Amino acid sequence: MIKRTLKRHSRRYLRKLRALVVAAIIAAAVGAWYQYDRQPAAPAPADAIERIHSALDTLESLPVRPAELGSDYDRTRDFGPRWTDNNATRLGHNGCRTDDDVIREQVLDAVMEDRCTVVSGTVNDPYSGQSYPFERSAVQVDHVVALKAIWTTGGRYLSSSERRDIANDEHNLIVVNASDNMSKGNKDFSQWRPSNAAYVCIYGANQIEVKSRYNLWVTPDEEAALRDHLTDCLGAS
Known part of the structure; x- marks a missing residue:
C-alpha cells in the first residue's frame, strides 16, 4: 500500500x-x-520613405494565412539546383552561377579572376552595417525571403520554373556576412531582423515586394510585425 x-x-x-x-x-x-x-524602429532613410509607404500599401493587399508547415520541403527538388544559371531572371543564361552574378554586381571595386568570379573588393554589408574587404569564404548570398519560408507561404503552389526563378531573382538576393545569414536561416520578419537598425525597414519592404511579386502570403505574426515596424519607421522619420 x-x-x-x-x-x-x-x-x-x-x-x-x-x-x-x-x-x-x-x-x-x-x-x-x-x-x-x-x-x-530606426527612422526610415530619406530616400526610402516612398518605398516604405508603397510597401505598406502592398502589404494590405497580401493574403494573411498561417504557414503550411510540414516535412515535405526539399531545397533542390523544390527550387532547382543551387545557383543554377538555367532561370528566366535577368541574371539567367549568362554562363555564370547566380551567386557569382550577385557578388559581381554588389561588391564594390570588384577585381575579377574571370568574367564570373570576384577575387577582391569591398562589401557594404547591410545586415551588419559594416564595410569590409571581400573574402569569398566570409560572405554568403542570402535569400531575403528564405526559400523554406517561401515554400510554406504559397511557394509550393508556384510552377517549377517560377520556384527556380524566385531562388535566383536578384530582387530576393543580397551579399551579407556568413554569420548573419546562418543565424537567420529560414526565419521570417517576425522571427529575425538584421542587427543594423537603419536597414530593418528596407529589409521589411524588400520582403513585402518579393512576396507580392510571386503572389505569396504572409502569416499573421509576419503581417503584424511588418506593419508595425514599417509604420514605426515612418513615424520616427
Missing part, C-alpha cells in the same frame, strides 16, 4: 514537473519574441 501510494505521488510529481518545464519554455519563447518585437 505504501509503495503504491509513493508511486502514485511520484507520478503526479513528475507530471507537474513536466508541465512546469513546458510552461517555462513557452514563457521564455514568448518573452524572447516580445522583447525582440519591441525593439524601437
